[in-house]
Amino acid sequence: EYSVWTHLQQINLRSNRLSGSLPSSWSAWTELTLCNLQENRLSGALPTGFRNWSQVERISLASNEFTGHLPSDWSELSSLQVLYLSGNNLDG
Numbered sequence: 008e009y010s011v012w013t014h015l016q017q018i019n020l021r022s023n024r025l026s027g028s029l030p031s032s033w034s035a036w037t038e039l040t041l042c043n044l045q046e047n048r049l050s051g052a053l054p055t056g057f058r059n060w061s062q063v064e065r066i067s068l069a070s071n072e073f074t075g076h077l078p079s080d081w082s083e084l085s086s087l088q089v090l091y092l093s094g095n096n097l098d099g
Contacts, residue, residue: 070094
């Protein structure tokens with residue numbers, strides 16, 4: 008279970024051929040400042056419930072297979088400075 012990594016500050020799994028969706032348990036990473044999952048095969052809708060990432064400054068999910076809309080609760084990520092979502096199938 009990933010939620011035990013409560014003090015995780017950065018995750019960089021770029022270009023690892025990861026597939027599936029983002030686990031909702033990752034929302035427990037309240038100290039996260041960087042999330043780079045670019046260039047994988049991640050798919051499905053972007054998850055809601057990540058408002059707990061109040062310290063995240065950079066999210067890179069580019070070049071995956073995400074669909075749907077950007078969740079409205081992502082607007083609560085007050086420390087977010089950079090968001091890369093290009094190369095997906097997102098709407099709106």
